[in-house]
Amino acid sequence: xxxxxxxxxxxxxxxxxxxxxxxxxxxxxxxxxxxxxxxxxxxxxxxxxxxxxxxxxxxxxxxxxxxxxxxxxxxxxxxxxxxxxxxxxxxxxxxxxxxxxxxxxxxxxxxxxxxxxxxxxxxxxxxxxxxxxxxxxxxxxxxxxxxxxxxxxxxxx
Amino acid sequence: xxxxxxxxxxxxxxxxxxxxxxxxxxxxxxxxxxxxxxxxxxxxxxxxxxxxxxxxxxxxxxxxxxxxxxxxxxxxxxxxxxxxxxxxxxxxxxxxxxxxxxxxxxxxxxxxxxxxxxxxxxxxxxxxxxxxxxxxxxxxxxxxxxxxxxxxxxxxxxxxxxxxxxxxxxxxxxxxxxxxxxxxxxxxxxxxxxxxxxxxxxxxxxxxxxxxxxxxxxxxxxxxxxxxxxxxxxxxxxxxxxxxxxxxxxxxxxxxxxxxxxxxxxx
Numbered sequence: 001x002x003x004x005x006x007x008x009x010x011x012x013x014x015x016x017x018x019x020x021x022x023x024x025x026x027x028x029x030x031x032x033x034x035x036x037x038x039x040x041x042x043x044x045x046x047x048x049x050x051x052x053x054x055x056x057x058x059x060x061x062x063x064x065x066x067x068x069x070x071x072x073x074x075x076x077x078x079x080x081x082x083x084x085x086x087x088x089x090x091x092x093x094x095x096x097x098x099x100x101x102x103x104x105x106x107x108x109x110x111x112x113x114x115x116x117x118x119x120x121x122x123x124x125x126x127x128x129x130x131x132x133x134x135x136x137x138x139x140x141x142x143x144x145x146x147x148x149x150x151x152x153x154x155x156x157x
Numbered sequence: 158x159x160x161x162x163x164x165x166x167x168x169x170x171x172x173x174x175x176x177x178x179x180x181x182x183x184x185x186x187x188x189x190x191x192x193x194x195x196x197x198x199x200x201x202x203x204x205x206x207x208x209x210x211x212x213x214x215x216x217x218x219x220x221x222x223x224x225x226x227x228x229x230x231x232x233x234x235x236x237x238x239x240x241x242x243x244x245x246x247x248x249x250x251x252x253x254x255x256x257x258x259x260x261x262x263x264x265x266x267x268x269x270x271x272x273x274x275x276x277x278x279x280x281x282x283x284x285x286x287x288x289x290x291x292x293x294x295x296x297x298x299x300x301x302x303x304x305x306x307x308x309x310x311x312x313x314x315x316x317x318x319x320x321x322x323x324x325x326x327x328x329x330x331x332x333x334x335x336x337x338x339x340x341x342x343x344x345x346x347x348x349x350x351x352x353x354x355x356x357x358x359x360x361x362x363x364x365x366x367x368x369x370x371x372x373x374x375x376x377x378x379x380x381x382x383x384x385x386x387x388x389x390x391x392x393x394x395x396x397x398x399x400x401x402x403x404x405x406x407x408x409x410x411x412x413x414x415x416x417x418x419x420x421x422x423x424x
Contacts, residue, residue, distance in 0.1 A: 015199075015202075018199065018203075019199075019202065019203060019206050020206075047165050048164060048165055048168055051165070051168050051169055051172060052168070054172070055172040055175070055176075058176070059179075062179065063192050063195045063196065064195075064196060064199070068180065068183060069179055069180070069182065069183050069188065069189075069192065070176050070177070070178075070179025070180035070181075070182070070183065071180065073172070073175070073176040073179055074173070074176035074177065074179075074180060077169065077172040077173055077176055078173065081169045084165070
């Protein structure tokens with residue numbers, strides 16, 4: 001039941017991402033709320049369920065994306081696999097470590113996404129990463145840090 | 158644990174393979190049609206949000222436009238006020254040029270009427286200049302049309318002007334053509350009555366009334382009004398009732414001139 005609620009939460013976030021992207025659009029970039037949700041689920045869900053959510057979340061996002069069907073699925077599944085492995089290897093169980101891991105995942109996501117965006121003209125990778133990837137990474141990381149701070153605040157309340 | 162790790166790796170490999178397959182199917186026509194249909198499911202919801210968004214935007218725009226309208230209306234009224242002020246000041250200037258002999262002799266101050274006290278003990282107005290601007294008690298006050306009154310009390314930044322329409326006020330005047338001197342007292346509105354005019358005095362209709370210069374307050378030849386009505390009031394009394402209409406509309410006073418003529422006797 002808990003897993004179902006978390007899965008439902010993923011789709012709520014997905015619809016918010018699709019329907020309200022223009023509302024959180026700032027300086028030409030918008031954050032990826034789905035990856036933020038998945039990063040948080042990394043510390044709340046069973047490892048297999050994290051992969052299920054990453055796959056279906058990525059696939060659903062790809063359906064509503066204009067470019068490269070499958071890129072979000074591939075990136076989400078790979079990054080969540082990496083996230084689970086890192087969490088288990090380094091026994092990450094505090095807010096700071098969670099935030100650092102989250103930021104690394106976000107950075108890798110935008111790196112991978114920018115490579116995919118630049119595939120037809122790979123020489124554009126650096127400009128794409130500089131003007132699209134990094135701003136979006138900063139925006140998403142900012143939201144992730146805010147969420148982690150809130151988690152930290154409420155867990156110590 | 159080992160079993161769990163195996164299933165985890167297996168799930169990962171399956172999903173990874175599927176993702177790669179999806180990537181390879183990117184340009185597949187059927188796949189894109191499928192995506193299009195799935196996208197269409199969300200269309201009504203998206204449309205509803207767009208309509209709602211538009212409604213919010215229209216409301217916001219409406220509020221902004223209303224604010225702008227108020228601002229523009231205010232600007233129009235402000236401009237109109239400036240225009241009116243300009244007209245009044247022009248008339249004051251004309252008045253000054255017409256009575257250059259008075260203004261050459263005495264210095265003057267232009268003041269704005271900032272309050273009316275017609276219902277108080279004294280019929281008076283308040284002006285925005287006081288002792289800081291050099292105003293002193295009993296200085297004569299005129300408008301672009303003619304005699305208004307005298308300074309009654311002076312504060313540092315404002316003064317009270319006693320109007321000639323005050324019931325206890327009497328002004329020494331002369332009739333320009335008839336050369337008759339008399340005392341004028343307020344009756345009603347901007348109508349005044351001349352006192353002690355005998356039937357012997359030859360008074361011409363439409364004669365202009367000026368200050369006589371016999372008082373210590375008002376200089377001579379300030380315009381006051383015009384003869385409005387001549388009545389044979391009392392044959393036995395041998396007096397004539399003469400009514401004057403003041404040139405000044407006391408209800409519409411906005412700018413006045415204070416002549417800096419000092420009257421130390423009355424100070």
